[in-house]
Amino acid sequence: MNDFYDVVVIGGGPAGLAAALSARRHGAGRVLIVERDRELGGILQQCIHVGFGLHRFREELTGPGYANRYLRMLADTTGIETMIDTMVISLTADRQVTVVGPAVGLRTVRGGAVVLAMGCRERTRGAIRIPGSRPAGVFTAGAAQRMVNMEGYLPGREVVILGSGDIGLIMARRLTLEGCRVPAVLEIMPVSNGLTRNIVQCLDDFGIPLYLSHTVVAIRGQDRVTGVTVARVDDALRPVAGSQFDLACDCLLLSVGLIPEVELAREVNLTLDGRTSGPVVDNRRQTSLPGFFAAGNVVHVHDLVDFVSEEGEIAGRWAAVFAAGGMGGEARSADVLPGEKVRSVVPQKYVGDGDHTGQCRFYLRVSQPLGRCRVTISDRTGRRLASKRLPVAKPSEMIEIDVQHSAIEIEKGPLTVAAEGV
Amino acid sequence: MDRQHKITCVVCPRSCVGTIAADGDGIKSVSGFLCKRGEEYGRAEVTSPTRMLTTTVRINRAILPLLPVVSSRPLPRDMLLTCARHLAAVRVEAPVREGDVIVKNILGLGVDIVAARDMTVYEGARFD
Numbered sequence: 351m352n353d354f355y356d357v358v359v360i361g362g363g364p365a366g367l368a369a370a371l372s373a374r375r376h377g378a379g380r381v382l383i384v385e386r387d388r389e390l391g392g393i394l395q396q397c398i399h400v401g402f403g404l405h406r407f408r409e410e411l412t413g414p415g416y417a418n419r420y421l422r423m424l425a426d427t428t429g430i431e432t433m434i435d436t437m438v439i440s441l442t443a444d445r446q447v448t449v450v451g452p453a454v455g456l457r458t459v460r461g462g463a464v465v466l467a468m469g470c471r472e473r474t475r476g477a478i479r480i481p482g483s484r485p486a487g488v489f490t491a492g493a494a495q496r497m498v499n500m501e502g503y504l505p506g507r508e509v510v511i512l513g514s515g516d517i518g519l520i521m522a523r524r525l526t527l528e529g530c531r532v533p534a535v536l537e538i539m540p541v542s543n544g545l546t547r548n549i550v551q552c553l554d555d556f557g558i559p560l561y562l563s564h565t566v567v568a569i570r571g572q573d574r575v576t577g578v579t580v581a582r583v584d585d586a587l588r589p590v591a592g593s594q595f596d597l598a599c600d601c602l603l604l605s606v607g608l609i610p611e612v613e614l615a616r617e618v619n620l621t622l623d624g625r626t627s628g629p630v631v632d633n634r635r636q637t638s639l640p641g642f643f644a645a646g647n648v649v650h651v652h653d654l655v656d657f658v659s660e661e662g663e664i665a666g667r668w669a670a671v672f673a674a675g676g677m678g679g680e681a682r683s684a685d686v687l688p689g690e691k692v693r694s695v696v697p698q699k700y701v702g703d704g705d706h707t708g709q710c711r712f713y714l715r716v717s718q719p720l721g722r723c724r725v726t727i728s729d730r731t732g733r734r735l736a737s738k739r740l741p742v743a744k745p746s747e748m749i750e751i752d753v754q755h756s757a758i759e760i761e762k763g764p765l766t767v768a769a770e771g772v
Numbered sequence: 773m774d775r776q777h778k779i780t781c782v783v784c785p786r787s788c789v790g791t792i793a794a795d796g797d798g799i800k801s802v803s804g805f806l807c808k809r810g811e812e813y814g815r816a817e818v819t820s821p822t823r824m825l826t827t828t829v830r831i832n833r834a835i836l837p838l839l840p841v842v843s844s845r846p847l848p849r850d851m852l853l854t855c856a857r858h859l860a861a862v863r864v865e866a867p868v869r870e871g872d873v874i875v876k877n878i879l880g881l882g883v884d885i886v887a888a889r890d891m892t893v894y895e896g897a898r899f900d
């Protein structure tokens with residue numbers, strides 16, 4: 351059995367699928383996708399609502415509909431093998447990938463290049479701080495989404511949701527449509543991170559109350575949740591004495607944020623970015639270890655799957671080039687830094703693009719809510735390489751800014767991305 | 773008597789909050805939206821709000837017990853829950869292709885419910 355692949359892609363979500371197709375298109379002869387789930391498509395398969403693909407396909411698809419487009423493309427492509435129900439359990443710096451699964455057993459394959467596309471996982475930190483016993487009926491919102499939309503179970507009948515990010519909001523509507531009651535969505539911050547559209551269409555449409563600046567201070571129930579105690583919080587997010595009230599419920603969902611899945615990246619000591627929690631990448635999506643590329647939610651948690659696919663295509667293309675020995679030696683690079691009012695930026699390094707035509711896209715998040723503002727990218731000399739005006743900017747919404755490759759001079763790095771009110 | 777409706781526009785991220793006054797005969801005044809698209813959205817929200825419906829139906833012989841489905845067009849907002857409860861009792865057989873009509877003209881509303889993805893027959897399926 352030949353265990354060498356030009357490109358090995360870890361994770362079969364939208365990032366991995368786009369990377370594999372792109373690697374193949376850019377000359378990789380033999381590509382492998384390893385996916386631990388029983389199906390390809392990643393998290394898309396559980397996101398059954400509409401709102402995917404507006405950029406890429408010019409229509410609003412469901413998550414499974416978006417995945418379906420890519421699975422059909424995959425079916426029409428030769429040279430890409432898939433191992434499903436198979437998990438990557440270890441990686442080495444010389445690109446040995448050890449996998450385990452019922453169909454393949456325990457096996458090690460080698461890649462000419464490796465693309466990390468493992469997505470993200472849900473934070474559970476919020477749960478740990480809530481006092482009370484640990485009765486059944488407490489889930490993360492994403493786990494509940496999978497249960498309700500793919501497996502056919504309900505997590506409960508009366509469901510309180512803690513956290514008003516988009517997954518929490520979407521689950522409030524979803525559970526209501528399934529016949530559950532959602533007495534409240536609670537948000538510890540004074541504003542919701544969710545899209546306005548989701549607040550209107552997931553909560554207001556069904557008369558579900560959103561309590562801002564409120565949190566759960568106790569979970570009640572012995573074997574099963576019977577209710578939660580809720581309190582208002584002050585500016586320092588501390589519960590306000592005397593503001594407590596009880597809500598009866600048999601289930602509490604926690605929707606408290608996502609974080610890149612970087613266990614495997616740690617195994618090969620990739621440099622991580624403390625702001626995104628994902629590996630540092632250059633504009634080709636190569637990580638700090640040559641031959642290892644990364645794309646999608648493993649790099650930084652995206653809002654739009656369209657950009658996940660785009661990032662996958664970049665990673666797949668350059669992985670194919672690397673595998674063919676076409677990457678050249680140590681490239682010169684310029685760091686890309688978050689400046690004023692910017693929390694994080696990806697890619698964190700710029701190395702150019704070979705032929706230097708076209709644009710390089712940078713993704714950023716602002717560090718505070720801004721009204722009308724301008725986002726700029728400048729080099730060390732203060733020269734502005736690109737700028738973009740926005741009517742509003744929120745930390746929860748990723749912003750993209752395009753720069754002409756021909757405008758960037760690597761020796762004038764670092765590049766700084768900043769935002770300012772105008 | 774006029775009724776004032778406060779409508780948050782969801783068409784773009786600016787999230788304008790407009791005010792629409794209406795009585796039994798229709799819309800009297802519209803203000804607060806920064807652009808035409810928002811104004812149109814606001815009017816529709818007051819007169820006949822519609823939404824896309826996404827939910828699941830049961831499927832036999834597939835890799836999962838559920839098939840995600842979506843409305844072919846937006847449905848009246850007030851009918852979402854009724855349609856979803858109606859679909860909870862629907863059961864189909866694999867194979868299904870994306871776009872296949874699962875329920876034609878749901879509850880006489882003139883909108884079809886279609887499959888959101890392909891689902892092939894799965895050998896290891898749990899029969900139930």
Ligand SMILES: Cc1cc2nc3c(=O)[nH]c(=O)nc-3n(C[C@H](O)[C@H](O)[C@H](O)COP(=O)(O)OP(=O)(O)OC[C@H]3O[C@@H](n4cnc5c(N)ncnc54)[C@H](O)[C@@H]3O)c2cc1C
Nearest residue numbers: 361363364365385386392393437438468469492646647655
């Ligand atoms: C719980 C949750 C809910 C979400 N809901 C929404 C939503 O409602 N709306 C929205 O717009 N966006 C949502 N998102 C964002 C969505 O994840 C992105 O748009 C996009 O799907 C990310 O693509 P990806 O390929 O980077 O990651 P994923 O889609 O997560 O794919 C990663 C894949 O890698 C596999 N994998 C991980 N580790 C291994 C390993 N060691 N070996 C083998 N395979 C592995 C996983 O099984 C998974 O299939 C949600 C994200 C999460 C985590």
Ligand code: SF4
Nearest residue numbers: 781784787788807810
């Ligand atoms: S009214 Fe126009 S500008 Fe205001 S939110 Fe709606 S679409 Fe945007």
